[in-house]
Amino acid sequence: MDDIFEKVLRQAVTKTVTSVLDEDLYWDEDIIARLMNYEIRARQEELGSQTLQVIQSGKRLLGK
Numbered sequence: 001m002d003d004i005f006e007k008v009l010r011q012a013v014t015k016t017v018t019s020v021l022d023e024d025l026y027w028d029e030d031i032i033a034r035l036m037n038y039e040i041r042a043r044q045e046e047l048g049s050q051t052l053q054v055i056q057s058g059k060r061l062l063g064k
Contacts (some may be wrong), residue, residue, distance in 0.1 A: 003047075003048070006013075006047055006050075006051045008046055009038070009042075009047075009050055009051060009054075010050070010054045013035065013038065013054050013058050013064055014054060014058070016031065016058070017031075017057075017058040017061055017062060020062065021061060031062065032059065032062055032063075032064045035055055035058050035059045035062070035064075036059070036064075039052065039055045039056065039059070040056050042055060
């Protein structure tokens, strides 16, 4: 069964990245920095591969 924290984290990352892309919102490096920190923590906490993939995809979509 999927961990609720991971599910919520994936949804939050997806929603944030989608909002930025859909609404052409101005975003700064803070979003990228947060995604990078999430990725580091996800690896440290040994979260699932699906969670890591969502974070990495978000970074790629935003150009990092």
